[in-house]
Amino acid sequence: MAKLQRLIRDNRGFLVLLLFFGLFRTAVADWNPIPSGSMRPNLLEGxxxxxxxxxxxxxxxxxxxxxxxxxxxxxxDIVTFSSPADGTRLxxxxxxxxxxxxxxxxxRLVINGQPDSYVPQGAGIEPVPGVVDGLRALxxxxxxxxxxxxxxxxxxLPDVAARDDFGPVTVPADHFLMLGDNRDNSADSRYFGLVPRKLLIGRAERILVSADILDHWQPRFNRFGKSLY
Known part of the structure; x- marks a missing residue:
């Protein structure tokens, strides 16, 4: 006990700094690594x-x-929140x-009876473990x-069977419907339901740094500082 008390006393300033840093991250601003491809092509793993x-x-x-x-x-808005299913940060x-x-x-989304419009923007590749050339993405x-x-x-992803039809659902007060931009590779409100406001963590506003996890963590400098809006 005496050793612990001495350790705390000798490192009081550093411990206070850690405390304030932790409170800052949990209350004011934070950073969020992107672990999956559910927001492709706008957010990438890494x-x-x-x-x-x-x-x-x-x-x-x-x-x-x-x-x-x-x-x-x-x-x-691109939003971070705790999953209503299991509390995972998404x-x-x-x-x-x-x-x-x-x-x-x-x-195709339909909101309040009005369908969204869609214009093709070209093709892409969806990286998939075990699939050499990946999957075709539209x-x-x-x-x-x-x-x-x-x-x-x-x-x-035209070749993937996903939840392409759901609803209609009326969003209640203080709730929101979330979807991944990579619509056929995203576990979102189609699966875990609507997200109550109290589970919102914050709004993602900018890419701080980026590295290609599929290429030995090479930095993607062109994505550093990129605004999401």
Whole structure:
């Protein structure tokens, strides 16, 4: 016990710095490594994004208790949140707000009875372990018909059977519907349901750094500092 007390006393300044750093990360700003391809082609495995934890809520550190609301989430925001299924930290795109009636028909979103529009943007490759050449990916520019919906590039995998049809679902108060941009390779609200506001962590705003995990962690300097909006 005496040794522990001496260790704490001798390192008091460093321990206080660690405490404030931890509180800063849990309450103000954070970074989030991208571990999967669910947000391709906009976020890649190996990207590390800056997360503004004060974008929507002020919370008691280390809890989901909301002290104050700072702003309302918007369609198109890239959001980090805790999965309502198991608490895993996820990052997806917010596509529907409270009061929206949402459905998907043959991969195409319909919000409040208005279908989104889709314009082909070319082909890509989806890396898949064990598949030498990967899978064919079709990239589309998706434009939401709902007011305030920004354009975004999404990706379909025509050769993959996914949940291409769901709903209609009415989003209740203080809940949001999240989808991955890589629509056929994303576990999102089609599987775990709507996300309550208290589980929102923050808005991802910028790529801080990036490395290609499939090429010996080579830096992708062209992605450093890239804005997500």
């Amino acid at each position: 990207d590390v994004v800056f997360v503004n934890r004060l974008a929507f809520n002020v919370k008691v550190p280390l809890t989901d208790v909301i002290v104050a609301k700072t702003a309302e989430p918007q369609r198109g 990052i997806k795109r917010l596509v529907a707000l409270p009061g929206d009636v949402v459905e998907m028909r043959h991969k 990239r589309m520019e998706e434009q939401g018909a709902a007011p305030g919906s920004p354009q975004r590039t999404i990706q379909w």
